[in-house]
Amino acid sequence: MNKPAVGIFGLTGCAGDQLAILNCEDRLLDIVALVDVRDFLMASSANDAACPLDIALVEGAVVSQRDAERLRKIRARATTLVALGTCAVWGGVAAMDRGADRRKLLEEVYGETGLNYDSAPAQALHEVVKVDLNITGCPIEKEHFLSAIGNLLNGDAPLYPEYPVCTECRMLENNCLLIERGELCCGPITAAGCKARCPDLRVPCVGCRGPVGDANRSSLLAMLEEKGLDRERMAARLRTFAPEGVAQ
Amino acid sequence: MSRIVIEHLARVEGHGGITVEMEGDKVGSVRFDVFEGARLLEPLVRGKSYQEVAPILSRICAICSVAHSLTSLKATENAFQVRISPQTELLRELLYLGESIESHALHLFLLAIPDYLNYPSAIALAADNPGAVTLGLGLKKLGNLIQETIGGRAIHPVNAVPGGFGKAPTLDQLIELRSAATQGMADLEAVIDIMASLPEAEFCHSDTIYAALRSPGLDSYYAGDEVMVASNGDRTMVRAADYRTLTNEVAVQHSTAKHSSFRGKPFMVGSLARLTVNPQRLTGRPAEAMKRLKLQLPADNPMDNNKAQALELIGDVERALAIIEELLQTGVKDERPVEIHPRAGTGTAITEAPRGLLIHSYTYDADGRITAADVITPTALNAASMETHFRRAVEQCTDRDEAVMGRRLQMIARAYDPCISCSVHLVRRR
Numbered sequence: 001m002n003k004p005a006v007g008i009f010g011l012t013g014c015a016g017d018q019l020a021i022l023n024c025e026d027r028l029l030d031i032v033a034l035v036d037v038r039d040f041l042m043a044s045s046a047n048d049a050a051c052p053l054d055i056a057l058v059e060g061a062v063v064s065q066r067d068a069e070r071l072r073k074i075r076a077r078a079t080t081l082v083a084l085g086t087c088a089v090w091g092g093v094a095a096m097d098r099g100a101d102r103r104k105l106l107e108e109v110y111g112e113t114g115l116n117y118d119s120a121p122a123q124a125l126h127e128v129v130k131v132d133l134n135i136t137g138c139p140i141e142k143e144h145f146l147s148a149i150g151n152l153l154n155g156d157a158p159l160y161p162e163y164p165v166c167t168e169c170r171m172l173e174n175n176c177l178l179i180e181r182g183e184l185c186c187g188p189i190t191a192a193g194c195k196a197r198c199p200d201l202r203v204p205c206v207g208c209r210g211p212v213g214d215a216n217r218s219s220l221l222a223m224l225e226e227k228g229l230d231r232e233r234m235a236a237r238l239r240t241f242a243p244e245g246v247a248q
Numbered sequence: 249m250s251r252i253v254i255e256h257l258a259r260v261e262g263h264g265g266i267t268v269e270m271e272g273d274k275v276g277s278v279r280f281d282v283f284e285g286a287r288l289l290e291p292l293v294r295g296k297s298y299q300e301v302a303p304i305l306s307r308i309c310a311i312c313s314v315a316h317s318l319t320s321l322k323a324t325e326n327a328f329q330v331r332i333s334p335q336t337e338l339l340r341e342l343l344y345l346g347e348s349i350e351s352h353a354l355h356l357f358l359l360a361i362p363d364y365l366n367y368p369s370a371i372a373l374a375a376d377n378p379g380a381v382t383l384g385l386g387l388k389k390l391g392n393l394i395q396e397t398i399g400g401r402a403i404h405p406v407n408a409v410p411g412g413f414g415k416a417p418t419l420d421q422l423i424e425l426r427s428a429a430t431q432g433m434a435d436l437e438a439v440i441d442i443m444a445s446l447p448e449a450e451f452c453h454s455d456t457i458y459a460a461l462r463s464p465g466l467d468s469y470y471a472g473d474e475v476m477v478a479s480n481g482d483r484t485m486v487r488a489a490d491y492r493t494l495t496n497e498v499a500v501q502h503s504t505a506k507h508s509s510f511r512g513k514p515f516m517v518g519s520l521a522r523l524t525v526n527p528q529r530l531t532g533r534p535a536e537a538m539k540r541l542k543l544q545l546p547a548d549n550p551m552d553n554n555k556a557q558a559l560e561l562i563g564d565v566e567r568a569l570a571i572i573e574e575l576l577q578t579g580v581k582d583e584r585p586v587e588i589h590p591r592a593g594t595g596t597a598i599t600e601a602p603r604g605l606l607i608h609s610y611t612y613d614a615d616g617r618i619t620a621a622d623v624i625t626p627t628a629l630n631a632a633s634m635e636t637h638f639r640r641a642v643e644q645c646t647d648r649d650e651a652v653m654g655r656r657l658q659m660i661a662r663a664y665d666p667c668i669s670c671s672v673h674l675v676r677r678r
Contacts, residue, residue, distance in 0.1 A: 010262075010263070011285070012284060012285030012287060013287075013669070014307050014308060014309050014310040014313070014669050015261050015262060015309070015310050015311065015669055016307075016310030016313070016403045016404065017310075019310045019311060019403055020402075020403060022354065022358065022388075023388075023392055023402055023403070025385040025386070025388055025389040025392070026385075026389070028385060029374055029378070029381070029382075029385075032371050032374070037371060040369075041256055041258050041259075041263075042258075042259065042260070042261065043259060043358060043359075043369050043370065043371065044258060044259065044368050044369035044371065044372075045258035045259055045362075045368045045369065045658070046368030046369065046372070047258070061285075063285035063286065063287065064285040064286075066283065066285070067285055092307070093287070093289065093292070093304055093307045094285075094287035094288070094289070094292075096292055096304075097292055100291075100292070102288075105288045105291045105292070106286060106288070108291050109286070109288055109290060109291060110286070114286070117286055118285075119285065119286050122287070138307070138404060139310060139403045139404060197400055197401060197406055198400070198406045198414070201400050201406060201407045201413075201414035201415045202414045202415055203400075203406055203407065203409055203414035206300070206303050208303070208404070233297070236295075236296075237300065240300070240304065
């Protein structure tokens with residue numbers, strides 16, 4: 001049997017999801033033995049930039065025409081396209097304020113030259129092309145990547161938690177930062193899968209994995225308001241990693 | 249040959265390229281191009297509360313996410329005049345070392361060494377020499393274990409917060425770290441063996457100005473707030489609050505780009521600069537390794553940055569083990585972060601990210617909301633120096649073969665260990 005051809009790509013982001021792949025230190029050489037990595041610019045200088053791919057793993061958000069063109073080309077080459085990480089799945093931090101006047105921001109950071117840059121409000125991959133599988137997380141949990149590779153090689157679709165961070169946090173028997181300490185914790189509306197990393201360390205969840213499917217945002221906001229927290233600022237915080245209107 | 253173009257730099261973090269225009273036999277313009285999209289995080293973070301700043305700005309870059317987080321916290325704490333506990337200081341040092349170990353091991357073994365041995369990737373290298381790649385991955389894993397244990401996650405740490413840490417590591421965790429670091433110590437000799445066996449890369453010689461955080465008496469990436477600029481025996485100190493002297497942007501003729509320079513000249517930051525500015529680090533094992541690798545300081549060859557990273561890797565593992573032992577001996581208290589009282593003001597922090605000087609400078613209002621953020625990254629600081637070294641390499645290449653020159657240019661770029669996601673904050677984009 002031919003090994004499946006795999007490509008690993010980064011659009012605009014921090015490269016954290018590709019790094020999470022490289023962080024599978026003990027398993028990296030095993031994975032490489034199971035698949036044929038044909039295009040992985042971050043790790044190799046011998047890439048086939050045109051071959052058809054069985055699996056394309058793409059991280060980062062689309063923030064320019066160049067990103068969008070690259071993504072369309074990758075889509076055309078790939079049988080299965082996987083969005084890797086919060087930026088690819090939800091838009092991520094660069095999308096936190098998509099309504100802002102982009103020209104003004106560009107000019108502020110780069111001066112007049114900035115106005116000529118190829119730049120657009122950040123988009124998740126699915127807003128530009130069809131995505132076959134989402135693996136969220138900022139960055140992705142490497143176990144989720146490993147299980148995705150295992151599943152895809154077997155022709156299965158991997159399953160990820162469809163419940164909020166609170167569920168995992170409660171199972172760890174943590175005191176609730178939100179109810180007991182009145183801290184702005186995004187656990188109730190954020191997708192689990194991180195084993196409640198932050199609240200388990202007494203640090204409020206910032207929502208970096210993006211919203212959970214059946215999140216009750218308005219009930220959370222009402223509860224926080226009752227605790228005296230400012231509604232506008234809370235709403236902005238809940239949008240830090242996933243802007244409104246991106247849900248698939 | 250009218251131009252040399254490296255369309256996509258491979259085996260670096262982010263998206264960039266190199267263009268060298270030739271004018272006959274002379275080198276015309278030289279460009280380090282950056283294709284990374286603008287994420288505009290500095291203006292986007294404006295208005296956010298101080299607790300939100302580090303988690304957002306760490307997302308500038310994954311490989312340097314500890315550096316960005318901790319530099320961010322240091323800037324915020326400076327603005328609010330917060331004093332952190334000695335335990336927090338020690339844990340932050342350790343966390344920073346974890347990132348440096350991970351980053352150097354990744355860069356040397358997965359990105360740089362394949363060049364010297366004529367392999368396109370570590371994957372290809374592993375087919376013939378699995379030992380070298382496994383060695384690198386083992387040290388990388390040690391760095392990640394430190395980051396996971398102290399920072400709560402290997403990429404984008406979650407445990408470091410304004411004023412301290414969410415939770416301190418447990419005794420069991422520290423014992424596990426000690427055994428991993430002890431194994432790391434045992435692996436270091438093999439690292440030097442491999443580095444010493446590589447062919448010399450002698451194709452770019454140039455007088456170079458170096459800039460690094462000065463940490464007298466301390467082996468630190470995190471403490472200190474004075475930068476030393478070293479140039480041919482001339483040494484100048486720059487305080488954190490005056491960081492704009494270093495990032496003094498000058499327009500260069502071949503484009504509208506602005507580059508960092510010190511008194512009109514480009515400078516290099518990173519491992520080689522740190523060792524040049526802080527030679528007190530080079531005692532014991534790193535000093536012996538320096539002899540074996542035939543490294544002389546100040547160096548006139550940017551490729552020596554790879555050797556400097558190897559020496560730092562040794563020093564980092566030694567220092568990490570020493571901190572772990574100290575924590576085990578004194579015991580770790582379950583302390584809460586220092587209470588923060590926001591106040592209006594500005595705070596600037598300079599630290600040494602794996603790739604060199606990193607600066608975060610913030611202004612806050614009285615409610616603790618950020619009103620301005622300025623982030624200067626090592627790759628942005630290095631951009632002008634990289635271009636100078638690209639130019640020297642082409643000038644000094646007697647073989648006018650595009651493939652030979654292209655390969656040399658890429659090796660120089662990789663020796664700088666550029667982090668292009670980071671660099672977007674200052675260098676020009678195409």
